[in-house]
Every structure is written in C-alpha cells, then in structure tokens.
Amino acid sequence: MPLTAREFDLLAFLLAHPRQVFTRAQLLEQVWSNAQGWQSEATVTEHVHRLRHKLGPGQLVTVRGVGYRSGP
Numbered sequence: 001m002p003l004t005a006r007e008f009d010l011l012a013f014l015l016a017h018p019r020q021v022f023t024r025a026q027l028l029e030q031v032w033s034n035a036q037g038w039q040s041e042a043t044v045t046e047h048v049h050r051l052r053h054k055l056g057p058g059q060l061v062t063v064r065g066v067g068y069r070s071g072p
Helices: 005-016 024-031 041-055
Strands: 060-063 067-070
Touching (some): 005 024, 005 067, 024 041, 041 060
16 A cells, blocks of 8 residues: 555654654654644554554554654
8 A cells, every 4th residue: 555645754754763762742743843733642643553554563663651663
C-alpha cells in the first residue's frame, strides 16, 4: 500500500534516528512542525497505527510509557 505524505515523513524521521525514542509531543513538533497547534498526540498514534498496518509488524516499536522508535 502506498504511504501518505505524512506517513512517509514520519517513517523517514524515525528511520533517520535509529534506536532513538521520541515522545508523541516530540514527533508532533519534528514531523508536523507543530508543538501546540490544532493536532493532538492522538494524531501521532493514528499515523503509527496506519504505518504498522501498511509495513507489517516490527518496523515501528512502542517503548511503553515513552513513545516510538524505528525497529528492531
């Protein structure tokens, strides 16, 4: 399945920083260029969910209580 532009931006950002964990707020700021705008942290959660569906398991890792990183 093709990625949307934002999904691609999110994936590219995470892959450019291997093994580094980012909070949802940090991803909003870095990928969406929006620290406190109209998007919420649920925006990041939804995009990660969609990416996992398209890419398959293991590509994006949830670090419980912190955020996300590229896998493994």
